[in-house]
Amino acid sequence: MERLQKIIARAGICSRRAAEKLIVGGRVRVDGKLVTEIGFQAEWPGQDIEVDGKKLVAPEKPIYVIVNKPVGYISTASDDRGRKTVLDLVSSVKERIYPVGRLDYDTEGLLLLTNDGELMNGLLHPRQEVKKTYIAMVEGELTGEKLGALRNGINLSDGKTAPAQVLLLPRSKPPLYEVRVTIHEGRNRQIRRMFESVGCRVVSLRRVRFATLSLKGLECGAKRFLMEDEVKKLYEIAGLNNE
Numbered sequence: 001m002e003r004l005q006k007i008i009a010r011a012g013i014c015s016r017r018a019a020e021k022l023i024v025g026g027r028v029r030v031d032g033k034l035v036t037e038i039g040f041q042a043e044w045p046g047q048d049i050e051v052d053g054k055k056l057v058a059p060e061k062p063i064y065v066i067v068n069k070p071v072g073y074i075s076t077a078s079d080d081r082g083r084k085t086v087l088d089l090v091s092s093v094k095e096r097i098y099p100v101g102r103l104d105y106d107t108e109g110l111l112l113l114t115n116d117g118e119l120m121n122g123l124l125h126p127r128q129e130v131k132k133t134y135i136a137m138v139e140g141e142l143t144g145e146k147l148g149a150l151r152n153g154i155n156l157s158d159g160k161t162a163p164a165q166v167l168l169l170p171r172s173k174p175p176l177y178e179v180r181v182t183i184h185e186g187r188n189r190q191i192r193r194m195f196e197s198v199g200c201r202v203v204s205l206r207r208v209r210f211a212t213l214s215l216k217g218l219e220c221g222a223k224r225f226l227m228e229d230e231v232k233k234l235y236e237i238a239g240l241n242n243e
Contacts, residue, residue, distance in 0.1 A: 002041060002043075004030070005020045008023075028049070029049070030049050063116075065113045068218045070220050075102035077098055083105075090223050098120070099111055099112070100124065103207060104189055109207030109215065122239055122240050124186070125239075133180065134206060135181075136178070136191060138195055140200030150164060150198065151163060151165070154193075156193055182209075191205060192205065212237065213234075
């Protein structure tokens with residue numbers, strides 16, 4: 001038996017906190033009976049649980065995979081323009097898995113895919129501030145003043161960015177600079193836009209870390225399944241370990 005809100009989150013419907021609101025709002029039934037008590041416990045699979053009249057479908061075996069996405073793949077399950085997707089890189093995985101967040105078409109690097117809806121929701125929630133680290137090859141005049149501006153936050157069309165960790169790497173050879181950038185936001189093309197705002201152009205961009213995961217030993221286009229301890233650490237980062 002486990003709490004109803006946890007079951008709903010485990011089914012990938014929404015986060016646990018959002019599930020609590022569904023329960024209190026009278027939108028959840030167990031074995032046909034309306035349940036509005038937060039502490040209500042149920043067994044699933046085993047009992048029929050409905051949210052807004054739709055029965056929860058038992059999840060498949062949880063799968064956790066990371067891929068080293070090459071340039072030229074999109075981070076969606078399908079594409080109406082016929083472009084290659086990250087699911088093409090994990091075609092041997094029979095379970096339905098989905099990317100946690102996105103990498104741009106022209107960005108390569110680490111991408112996590114899973115069918116664990118609860119973990120996905122937790123890692124993507126802004127309050128968790130999950131860190132993502134990129135290596136950017138940047139063209140232009142990258143001064144100390146510009147680096148400081150990037151670290152403190154940049155005013156973009158959708159608001160000011162949060163402070164970032166920005167480190168100029170010693171391999172830089174002006175006018176090309178190699179820069180390590182760590183952010184916790186997930187705005188569209190954020191790093192490219194940040195550098196554009198200080199008059200520089202990102203020539204290439206690669207994500208090398210996501211939360212506690214890294215690309216170590218993973219060649220471009222390759223995949224690997226996560227170890228149990230890696231999944232446990234992700235749950236802790238997502239704020240799910242004690243809930």
